[in-house]
Amino acid sequence: IIRNAAQHNSAVLIPAFAVGRAQEILYLIRELEDEKRIPILPVCLDSPMASAATRAYAARTEEQDDEYAGVLKHTQTPLATHSMMACTTREDSKRLNNAVGARVIIAASGMMNGGRVLHHALRLLPDQNATVVFVGYQAAGTLGRRVSDGEKEVKVFGQWIPVRCHIEKIGGFSAHADWKEVIRWLEGMPSAPKRVFVTHGEPDAAQAMAGHIRDRFGWTIEVAQYGEKFELT
Numbered sequence: 001i002i003r004n005a006a007q008h009n010s011a012v013l014i015p016a017f018a019v020g021r022a023q024e025i026l027y028l029i030r031e032l033e034d035e036k037r038i039p040i041l042p043v044c045l046d047s048p049m050a051s052a053a054t055r056a057y058a059a060r061t062e063e064q065d066d067e068y069a070g071v072l073k074h075t076q077t078p079l080a081t082h083s084m085m086a087c088t089t090r091e092d093s094k095r096l097n098n099a100v101g102a103r104v105i106i107a108a109s110g111m112m113n114g115g116r117v118l119h120h121a122l123r124l125l126p127d128q129n130a131t132v133v134f135v136g137y138q139a140a141g142t143l144g145r146r147v148s149d150g151e152k153e154v155k156v157f158g159q160w161i162p163v164r165c166h167i168e169k170i171g172g173f174s175a176h177a178d179w180k181e182v183i184r185w186l187e188g189m190p191s192a193p194k195r196v197f198v199t200h201g202e203p204d205a206a207q208a209m210a211g212h213i214r215d216r217f218g219w220t221i222e223v224a225q226y227g228e229k230f231e232l233t
Contacts, residue, residue, distance in 0.1 A: 001131055001168055002029070002038040006102045010129035013165075015117045015144055017110040018050035021136055023057050023079055024173060025106055030081045031071075043081040044096050046107040046116045051086040054079050087116075097123060110136045112144035121147075122156045130165040135173050140202060179212045186213065195220045197230070 005012045016022040022045065032038045045051055057064075058079055061072055071078045087093045096105065097119050107117035124130040125147065138145040146154050147167065153160050177185065196219050198206045203223075210221040222230070 001133060002032075002041060002104065005104070005131060006039040006041060008129050009102050010131065011102070011124055011127070012104045012131045012133060013117070013120050013124050014104065014106045014133045014135060015110050015112050016050070016106050016108060016135060018047050018108040019053045021110060021173060022047065022050040022106050022108070023054055025135060026054065026079045026081060026084070029104065030075075030078060033082050034075075040082045042101075042103045043084045044087060044099075044103060044105045045084065046087040046093050046096055046105055046120070048088050050106070050108055051088050054086070093119065096120075110144070111138055111142040112147065113142045118143075118156055122159075122161060125154065125156070125163045125165050126161050128164040128166075131168055132165050133168045133170060135170050137176075179209055182209065183212060183216055186217065192217065192219055195222060197222050197224050199224045 001012060004010075014025055016025055026043070026045070029038070029043060033040050045054065058077070061068070068078060085092075085096075087096050093116050105120055107115065107120055109115040109117060112118065112121060121132075121143070124132065132147060134144060134148050138148045143154060143156065147163055148169065150167070151163060153162050155161075196210075196213055198210045198213075198221065200206070201209065206223045210223050213219060214221050224230075
């Protein structure tokens with residue numbers, strides 16, 4: 001994706017959650033740059049919260065994992081790409097929004113339901129040379145979900161704009177456990193619960209999770225519905 005952006009002198013927009021996901025993306029881009037697998041492009045982190053979180057991560061290196069500790073032996077800035085700019089002020093963001101040429105923009109929110117990413121979406125979604133890369137879950141009803149699902153026209157800041165850009169999706173970044181990990185965690189419970197409630201996730205996924213738990217343990221499972229009430233005793 002980044003090589004293609006360099007070849008076509010175009011922008012890459014990555015909607016990302018400000019804490020955790022944005023830092024993962026910076027880490028991986030820096031790693032790919034170090035390995036010379038991608039060209040070095042300007043990488044713009046357009047989120048005050050993401051910038052603050054990145055500084056916090058960088059300052060507390062003793063709390064990172066062994067892989068991060070190993071990288072610190074070779075570079076003191078694992079979360080900084082070779083050409084990185086953090087946009088902390090509104091003026092910085094406006095200048096970035098008017099920029100041209102090959103560049104990578106990482107902006108919150110990750111589901112495009114608010115934040116500075118919307119200003120970039122307004123400009124880049126209609127650009128047939130630009131690429132929007134989704135690196136996280138897009139909840140139903142969000143702008144990110146509509147774009148990810150391939151809608152040809154979406155509303156941003158109250159105006160309808162065409163979606164002509166390239167859409168890419170990269171999985172594997174989720175911080176949530178999958179159903180197998182949930183089952184392993186439940187296996188560690190000292191005794192069977194009276195009842196298990198599945199309260200998070202879209203309807204199909206919630207029903208599937210309930211089925212896995214029921215099949216494995218035979219427990220009583222409830223997939224909670226909006227407005228439904230239960231009395232806990």
